[in-house]
Amino acid sequence: MPRLEIDISAKTYRRPDGTAVEAVRGLRVVLAPGEFVCLIGPSGCGKTTTLRILLGLDRAYEGRVVPDPATLRIGMVFQEPRLLPWRSVEENIRLCMPRQHRARPLDELFAAFGLAEWRGRYPGELSLGLARRVSLVRAIVNGPDLLVLDEPFVSLDDRAAAELRQAVMAAVARHRMTVVMVTHNLREAIELADRLVFLAPRPTRVIEEVALAAARPERGPAWIEAQRAMLAARGATA
Numbered sequence: 612m613p614r615l616e617i618d619i620s621a622k623t624y625r626r627p628d629g630t631a632v633e634a635v636r637g638l639r640v641v642l643a644p645g646e647f648v649c650l651i652g653p654s655g656c657g658k659t660t661t662l663r664i665l666l667g668l669d670r671a672y673e674g675r676v677v678p679d680p681a682t683l684r685i686g687m688v689f690q691e692p693r694l695l696p697w698r699s700v701e702e703n704i705r706l707c708m709p710r711q712h713r714a715r716p717l718d719e720l721f722a723a724f725g726l727a728e729w730r731g732r733y734p735g736e737l738s739l740g741l742a743r744r745v746s747l748v749r750a751i752v753n754g755p756d757l758l759v760l761d762e763p764f765v766s767l768d769d770r771a772a773a774e775l776r777q778a779v780m781a782a783v784a785r786h787r788m789t790v791v792m793v794t795h796n797l798r799e800a801i802e803l804a805d806r807l808v809f810l811a812p813r814p815t816r817v818i819e820e821v822a823l824a825a826a827r828p829e830r831g832p833a834w835i836e837a838q839r840a841m842l843a844a845r846g847a848t849a
């Protein structure tokens with residue numbers, strides 16, 4: 612994975628009545644290879660718009676993403692796990708693998724993510740936390756260059772969110788990839804990210820960047836709370 616540059620000088624939507632909605636203006640984020648960056652911003656500021664541009668789903672903007680998203684292998688975890696309901700957990704994962712690799716053993720992968728006992732089950736039998744974990748494994752099974760997580764912990768209870776954070780850490784430890792996560796939750800961002808990028812209200816841009824140097828396993832609750840309090844005192848908000 613090379614260095615990733617997201618440079619959006621302007622993104623404007625047109626409402627059906629012709630009026631303009633300026634979603635992004637002058638947003639620039641540069642990610643080092645293997646870096647984990649969290650985008651934190653208020654509701655409606657333009658986070659989804661930025662992710663859609665990063666994923667190559669929206670090309671109607673001024674600016675550029677380098678390298679072109681079309682040339683990258685990207686794994687994506689949406690809030691909605693988007694699993695095929697008529698396929699088992701294992702089939703959901705194998706179906707997104709290249710045909711020539713589909714038969715490869717996945718026992719170790721399922722075990723590493725606590726999914727061994729769930730591989731034969733169907734999405735309708737899974738809790739939201741488990742379904743997102745399956746969606747995470749599906750996103751990384753082919754070794755992406757870039758992993759994009761859109762509010763992955765929203766609507767989970769504390770335990771399910773903690774288990775999913777462990778799974779994200781396991782994914783990052785197992786496979787070196789650049790990660791972009793969008794979140795409203797400052798604590799979760801502090802627990803996981805190498806760098807926090809705070810976004811302004813719409814039209815969004817970067818207002819502050821904070822590097823977090825501590826190794827992830829050393830980020831206990833007291834450390835996370837101290838960082839959060841320090842950022843809150845400086846006026847950085849989620």
Ligand SMILES: Nc1ncnc2c1ncn2[C@@H]1O[C@H](COP(=O)(O)OP(=O)(O)OP(=O)(O)O)[C@@H](O)[C@H]1O
Binds near residue numbers: 625634652655656813
């Ligand atoms: N297709 C569209 N047409 C017009 N306006 C749009 C369109 N899509 C998004 N917007 C507006 O652009 C702004 C940014 O939207 P976006 O979904 O990117 O924000 P967000 O930060 O992801 O929001 P949230 O935190 O609620 O998920 C919002 O004001 C939204 O109403």
